[in-house]
Amino acid sequence: MSLRTLTQEDPIGLAGGLNLYGFAGGDPINFWDPFGLSADSIKGDAKHEAQRVINVFRNSDENDAVNGTQKKIMGAIVDEYDRVASSDTEHLNAVFGVCPKNADAPGCYDHPSRTMTINPDAIEANQSLIWRSQSTVAAHELGHWADWQLWNHSGKEPFANSVEAIFRSVLNLPAKTFRPWR
Numbered sequence: 001m002s003l004r005t006l007t008q009e010d011p012i013g014l015a016g017g018l019n020l021y022g023f024a025g026g027d028p029i030n031f032w033d034p035f036g037l038s039a040d041s042i043k044g045d046a047k048h049e050a051q052r053v054i055n056v057f058r059n060s061d062e063n064d065a066v067n068g069t070q071k072k073i074m075g076a077i078v079d080e081y082d083r084v085a086s087s088d089t090e091h092l093n094a095v096f097g098v099c100p101k102n103a104d105a106p107g108c109y110d111h112p113s114r115t116m117t118i119n120p121d122a123i124e125a126n127q128s129l130i131w132r133s134q135s136t137v138a139a140h141e142l143g144h145w146a147d148w149q150l151w152n153h154s155g156k157e158p159f160a161n162s163v164e165a166i167f168r169s170v171l172n173l174p175a176k177t178f179r180p181w182r
Helices: 047-059 068-085 120-125 134-151 157-170
Strands: 093-096 107-110 115-118
Touching: 047 068, 047 093, 047 134, 047 157, 068 134, 068 157, 107 134, 115 134, 120 134, 134 157
Parallel strands: 093 115
Antiparallel strands: 107 115
């Protein structure tokens, strides 16, 4: 993955304040603010994990190991994220916690509240069965969010698995080892 324009100074220069990187919360590596509204487009204590996935998708280029269909999926997710980020009424919450319906799940997505939950304890407990990290779980749960947002497919598992696989491919991470859920 190549780093591109995230390290540029604020396009409006000193008119935006003395901190030329303030437009991205002073952290232009991890945040991107395309509409000049807020670098914190995702709310909650796990927002950095979700933002990391969006940034990977936003900054993938022709050197990354993805095909045309995968690039379209990444682009659609980034476009929907940007649309929601510029909305006064829509949101996405990303929190650390236990999933209400399955305490052993590494993550879950609740569409009515638009909340993705990442469960670090469950991720750690399942390392012997499946290679996961907070970022790969965030990618998976963003897949559920995007499936609901873009296609209203009720957050089906195959699409979320595909989004996680794309994220892994771009970062050259090992493939997810699938196992049946209990």
